[in-house]
Amino acid sequence: MVVELFLDLLSQPCRALFIFAKKNNIPFEFKHVELIKGQHLSEEFGKVNVLKKVPALKDGTFTLAESIAILLYLSRKFNTPDHWYPSDLRKRARVDEYLSWQHTAIREKGCRIFFTKVLMPLAVGQPFSPDKLEEAVKEMNFTLVQFEEKFLQDKPFIVGSEISLADLVAIVELMQPVASGCDIFADRPKLAAWRSRVEEAVGKELFQEAHKQVLNAKSLGSMQLSSELKEHLKQILKP
Amino acid sequence: MLTGRMALELYLDLISPPCRAVYIFAKKNNICFEFKPVELFKGQQHTEEFAKVKILKKVPVLKDGVFTLAESTAILLYLSRKYNTPDHWYSSDLQKRARVDEYLSWHHNSFRRIAPKTLWIKVLIPLFTGQAAPPEKLQEVIDELAASLVQFEEKFLQDKPFIMGSEISLADLMAVVELMQPVGVGCHIFADRPKLAAWRSRVEEAVGKELFQEAHEQILNIKELSSIEVEPKLKELLAPTLMKMLK
Numbered sequence: 001m002v003v004e005l006f007l008d009l010l011s012q013p014c015r016a017l018f019i020f021a022k023k024n025n026i027p028f029e030f031k032h033v034e035l036i037k038g039q040h041l042s043e044e045f046g047k048v049n050v051l052k053k054v055p056a057l058k059d060g061t062f063t064l065a066e067s068i069a070i071l072l073y074l075s076r077k078f079n080t081p082d083h084w085y086p087s088d089l090r091k092r093a094r095v096d097e098y099l100s101w102q103h104t105a106i107r108e109k110g111c112r113i114f115f116t117k118v119l120m121p122l123a124v125g126q127p128f129s130p131d132k133l134e135e136a137v138k139e140m141n142f143t144l145v146q147f148e149e150k151f152l153q154d155k156p157f158i159v160g161s162e163i164s165l166a167d168l169v170a171i172v173e174l175m176q177p178v179a180s181g182c183d184i185f186a187d188r189p190k191l192a193a194w195r196s197r198v199e200e201a202v203g204k205e206l207f208q209e210a211h212k213q214v215l216n217a218k219s220l221g222s223m224q225l226s227s228e229l230k231e232h233l234k235q236i237l238k239p
Numbered sequence: 240m241l242t243g244r245m246a247l248e249l250y251l252d253l254i255s256p257p258c259r260a261v262y263i264f265a266k267k268n269n270i271c272f273e274f275k276p277v278e279l280f281k282g283q284q285h286t287e288e289f290a291k292v293k294i295l296k297k298v299p300v301l302k303d304g305v306f307t308l309a310e311s312t313a314i315l316l317y318l319s320r321k322y323n324t325p326d327h328w329y330s331s332d333l334q335k336r337a338r339v340d341e342y343l344s345w346h347h348n349s350f351r352r353i354a355p356k357t358l359w360i361k362v363l364i365p366l367f368t369g370q371a372a373p374p375e376k377l378q379e380v381i382d383e384l385a386a387s388l389v390q391f392e393e394k395f396l397q398d399k400p401f402i403m404g405s406e407i408s409l410a411d412l413m414a415v416v417e418l419m420q421p422v423g424v425g426c427h428i429f430a431d432r433p434k435l436a437a438w439r440s441r442v443e444e445a446v447g448k449e450l451f452q453e454a455h456e457q458i459l460n461i462k463e464l465s466s467i468e469v470e471p472k473l474k475e476l477l478a479p480t481l482m483k484m485l486k
Binding site: 050051062064065066067068069070072073076077089090092093094096097099100101103104108 | 306308309310311312313314316317320321333334336337338340341343344345347348351352390393394
């Protein structure tokens with residue numbers, strides 16, 4: 001029985017999983033949970049993940065939520081190459097450190113830009129608020145300084161000379177503002193160089209494939225959100 | 240040249256929940272460390288000296304020789320591996336371990352994000368601004384926390400003694416210290432939740448009641464904090480954060 005991954009590639013953590021599984025030739029069944037149709041809010045999906053979020057994994061009767069947990073589970077179960085989650089104690093700690101920090105830093109700020117510029121307007125049928133976007137971008141800028149100073153520094157990758165789960169999780173999150181029309185790589189040569197290296201390490205084709213949907217600005221801007229999703233978003237995003 | 244064996248240093252302020260998790264874990268597992276106190280409300284985490292240790296200016300921080308590490312989850316995992324702590328803390332069983340990872344991930348945007356707000360609203364905002372926060376704000380936070388607690392009981396705890404199953408793990412430790420924050424400021428979240436209260440008792444028992452009390456002494460005596468004089472510079476630094484909280 002093949003592992004099932006419940007994904008929507010509009011979601012950053014889903015992309016990390018998609019890329020990781022494909023890159024490591026992990027056989028899996030892609031179970032598409034269409035976010036804009038609100039499929040993640042269904043009772044049926046709730047049986048897979050009661051938290052009603054993607055990504056989710058189903059391995060036989062074992063279900064698992066949270067992309068970080070799923071990435072680690074897959075890396076262990078399928079014995080992926082060491083560099084993804086180094087067995088060296090300190091290198092591994094550096095990956096853990098990034099994976100922990102990023103939740104309320106890069107992930108949060110990237111999501112906020114996407115919500116403000118893309119999702120909220122679609123949910124309420126009004127143009128995005130420039131003030132709110134400015135605030136969101138400001139916070140992202142601050143976080144990016146921390147990212148470059150503390151995590152990347154002058155190394156090729158976050159943990160050193162090879163790509164790890166930390167870089168993978170970082171890059172997919174940073175593509176969300178890009179997809180929203182905020183090119184955070186534009187004035188940041190060090191960050192842009194790191195991005196190139198990550199794309200190269202992952203494989204450009206696979207990277208493109210994972211990001212095809214979210215980078216299609218036209219289709220993004222004209223997404224038809226289900227009414228259930230609109231209500232849900234209005235509640236959680238508090239415009 | 241003889242190199243003295245440098246002790247493991249843990250930079251902690253026990254007012255902070257993640258610091259308590261690290262403190263309890265290290266003590267429970269008899270890990271020798273030097274407790275380096277960082278008094279958050281005296282603005283010590285913003286000093287030059289601390290900055291050398293920690294660019295992100297947050298506690299807890301670990302310093303093991305020249306190796307410095309931030310983020311409580313990373314520190315706990317590092318300690319569990321380096322000191323070969325008992326398996327139940329971070330089970331070697333693939334699926335049990337995944338459950339702990341799953342909780343530790345979810346934790347960030349739930350308890351870790353919400354629970355500290357109770358301290359801010361009930362104690363720190365009055366302390367820093369000399370004014371009480373609007374009561375609606377506290378209710379908002381309590382409601383948010385309540386929703387998280389429902390998810391916690393439904394998804395993570397269910398009918399098991401501990402999150403992972405029959406034994407305490409890093410997940411329970413991280414959860415319980417965070418939930419003690421509202422308790423410390425008088426939000427009795429365990430009062431109407433017998434299942435949660437029973438879980439808390441089990442966790443205290445597993446950790447050791449004395450150690451648990453020791454770690455929580457400060458937060459449970461928060462009135463003392465209320466009479467601390469706050470560094471003016473710190474007030475300035477934290478003003479924007481406080482304003483955001485009141486929005």
